[in-house]
Amino acid sequence: MAVTTPQASASETATREIFMSEALREAIDEEMTRDPTVFVVGEEVGVWGGAYAVTQGLLEKWGPDRIVDTPIAEAAIAGLGIGAALTGSRPVAEFMYSDFMGIAMDQIVNQAAKNRYMFGGKAKLPLTYRAPFGAGTGNAAQHTQSLEAWFVHVPGLKVITASTPYDAKGLLKSAIREDNVVIMFEHKAIYAMRGHVPEGEYLVPIGVADVKREGDDVSVITYARQTHHALEAAEQLAAEGISVEVVDIRSLYPLDTDTILRSVRKTHRAVVLYEAVRFGGFGAEIASQIQELAFDDLDAPVLRVGAAHAPVPFSEPLEQASFPDTAQVVEAIRQSLQGLY
């Protein structure tokens, strides 16, 4: 994985570690330099620097015509992106929390996602929506949801999410260059994670999964922060001689089914791990694809690990228990292996 230990002998470029929030900021800044039609719009993206500091310093650098603060108006933010994208700009519109996208749902689902299709392919929307998501921050039920499945269900949207600063930067740069509507979900709990990000230009393609750890016995298919729980679980189980492969899908739509199937065909067992409510979550799509396309390769049922069927609670012991942690992942892997060990 890209959260590396520094290499003693390498150059500054090879060893540079930055926060995920910085990596995202670099992506935006570089794309704004590259393309004068790119601009940022959202609540508190300017003077405040973004609720999670992603756009910090960009107002000072680019001015209010490129870093546009809005009132609290999520439907308008979504619509500003659409109208500007349709007419020749390349907006990066931020929702302060993905939970607030409910207010903008018509603009995202009925407008942004469908314009190109409804207009017979004659509209182009080079539009990126960014939205922090995920639990573990003590912000309770209306600021901690994982609602990615809502958007994956809407044709016309691409949905991506990163587990490392490296992927975050490369994916966001790809998103900004897309002529499609891309929603990038950014997990709040890993904005402050440091990781290796080289200086200079690189892209992470949308629609390509990344095997973050190779293994032979079980595949854990996951994304965003849960990737780290999967890696911790893999590390723990390695001590017992259990070899876990961790696949970070990075892109929910389009989904890199090939990489998932390649992994499952090797290990014959799959645990699908995600932080959203387990029931009806995106993991169900992954599990379904695995059983449809690799049924004969499976030695065990595909398991899903997800969050409790409840809003995210506030109190710390409740919140922490409401979504998957490393211990739950270890347990699910053991369950998948039952009968083998």
Place this chain on the structure above:
Amino acid sequence: MAEQQPVSTNGRAGGDDASNGVLEQLTDDQLRWIYQIMRRIRRFEETAEEAFRAAKMRGALHFYIGEEATATGVCAALDDGDFITSTHRGHGHCIAKGARMDKMMAELFGRTTGYCGGKGGSMHIADIELGNLGANGIVGAGIPIATGAALGSKLRKDGKVTVAFFGDGAGPTGAFHEGVNVAATMNLPAVFVCENNQYGMATHADFANAAPIHNRGAAYGIPSASIDGNDIFEVYATAKEAIDRARRGEGPTLIESRTYRHKGHTVLDQKNYRTREEIAEWVSRDPIERFVKAVNEAERLDEDDFQAIDGQIELDIEHAVAFAEASPWPTVDVIERDVYVE
């Protein structure tokens, strides 16, 4: 304190036929254009209704007949490169922004040659190149998009203005408030044109909106006007003032254009929410007839002009229907095409 600043044509039209000098400012070509557009809208819809009743098309048709002066007067004041967002009742806006009737008719017929290749239908006709950012099946939803187009113009400094057309039915929506408020706070080059045709389906505008929509200009600190939407000259003059103002960088304007749909909400209509007398009274204020009367009284265009335009429209309509009927249906292999830019 922000006062409502009327853009001024309130009460300008003293009587039905008074254009208060606006007519005199328009060239013969402009008058011909106005007549042609209003007649095209009407004939297009009359023809579409016939086709619908003959089961040649399906879905929903929302008729603009009776409201032609609003789209025509506003678009007459726009430049070619300017943008509009439209509504589910959008045929008039499309035609006034320069759309071809054959491609529109083909779209209504669901054929490949239609504006959207048959994927959109009546409620989703768009022509981005003409600046028509799309009709819209969601009431009020075009308003934030128009605000976005206006923001884009401000940032790109392209000198363009965006008009958001919407109905009285959009007045109560959150999208109206968010879109207009943001445009006002950012001083964007947008004009918000409410076509108050009195009813959202069967719900009267006065029931749906706690106070007249044009009153809200004061709340947003932007100029507003309430105009006779069946008086093309008042519509044009008011829109021109608002559009010029937006283009000068002085921010948005809210215009409430009072008008009436002669037809029902769609081809299917409950017909139980308004009286024959009310309809007859509005039909007597038909915007096209009033225009013709005013032009005749001013001794501007002559009968040959009107006949020539009407004759050409009939040919265009005939062609549009023939074109639509002769055009191929889409093949099913295109179902998943055009969802994304590949």
